[in-house]
Amino acid sequence: MSNSEYAIELKDLRKSFGRTEIIRGANLAVRAGERIAVIGPNGAGKSTLFNLISGRLHPTSGEVLLHGERIDGLPPYEINRKGLSRSFQITNIFPKLSVFENLRCGVLWSLGYRYTFLRFLSRLDDANERTEVLLRQVGLERKRDVLAVNLTYAEQRALEIGVTIAGGASVILLDEPTAGMSKTETTHFINLIKEVTVGKTLLTVEHDMGVVFGLADKIAVVVYGEVIAFDTPEAVRANARVQEAYLGSPVAEAQGGH
Numbered sequence: 001m002s003n004s005e006y007a008i009e010l011k012d013l014r015k016s017f018g019r020t021e022i023i024r025g026a027n028l029a030v031r032a033g034e035r036i037a038v039i040g041p042n043g044a045g046k047s048t049l050f051n052l053i054s055g056r057l058h059p060t061s062g063e064v065l066l067h068g069e070r071i072d073g074l075p076p077y078e079i080n081r082k083g084l085s086r087s088f089q090i091t092n093i094f095p096k097l098s099v100f101e102n103l104r105c106g107v108l109w110s111l112g113y114r115y116t117f118l119r120f121l122s123r124l125d126d127a128n129e130r131t132e133v134l135l136r137q138v139g140l141e142r143k144r145d146v147l148a149v150n151l152t153y154a155e156q157r158a159l160e161i162g163v164t165i166a167g168g169a170s171v172i173l174l175d176e177p178t179a180g181m182s183k184t185e186t187t188h189f190i191n192l193i194k195e196v197t198v199g200k201t202l203l204t205v206e207h208d209m210g211v212v213f214g215l216a217d218k219i220a221v222v223v224y225g226e227v228i229a230f231d232t233p234e235a236v237r238a239n240a241r242v243q244e245a246y247l248g249s250p251v252a253e254a255q256g257g258h
């Protein structure tokens, strides 16, 4: 890892599908430890940006840097090993494994690549301890031996966050972490995310403005494949370009609210 002050940097990032340019020169510099929400109208390119950062897609041109090191062009598992973890929603949970086993898999995956097999074996106790800590962090101690498939939706999302942070990544990407949750569950979940990402860099794609303003230190507004604003929630609300892009939309409505 370099000593760059930025956890994530996007430099003139571009991505075309066929002849259509979807990401059109996106620039962003996220400092280590910041919590960022990426917002923007439907089809603006938010998911594509996340796919470019996590290695699922490779850019047509431009650069993605993780702690100052270029990662564009690398496959997702290598980017993961360099300390960036992305939630893939329910799909990264094994339904027929218990909560404890799911979390332990996440922990073992990170140990597996850092240690030789013999050292790995000697680390199994560490893995169990780390898994116990994770169980408490995501509030699932009482569900420890329940199969993931039998959890409630909100509990599955909590487990998903646990698996995402299990490897100790310093940069966490979450795609609409509270989608489908009730208001009470959402409030609880925002607090959970805040707690488990203390000291980490967090990027979320989010549509729910309550979540955005509850969670983010800064907001990146993506419109038409570009980051048109990147600032504190207050400054973004007051930004004329953002208001124009969002006229009559949740950002405008959220001005009086959250």
Ligand SMILES: Nc1ncnc2c1ncn2[C@@H]1O[C@H](COP(=O)(O)OP(=O)(O)OP(=O)(O)O)[C@@H](O)[C@H]1O
Pocket: 017, 022, 040, 041, 042, 043, 044, 045, 046, 047, 048, 049
């Ligand atoms: N693999 C692909 N091939 C072709 N077009 C794609 C592909 N992935 C995304 N697109 C197009 O890129 C544009 C941006 O999509 P993207 O999913 O990144 O937007 P978004 O901001 O995440 O939207 P939403 O808020 O609706 O999820 C859309 O027009 C979409 O149809």
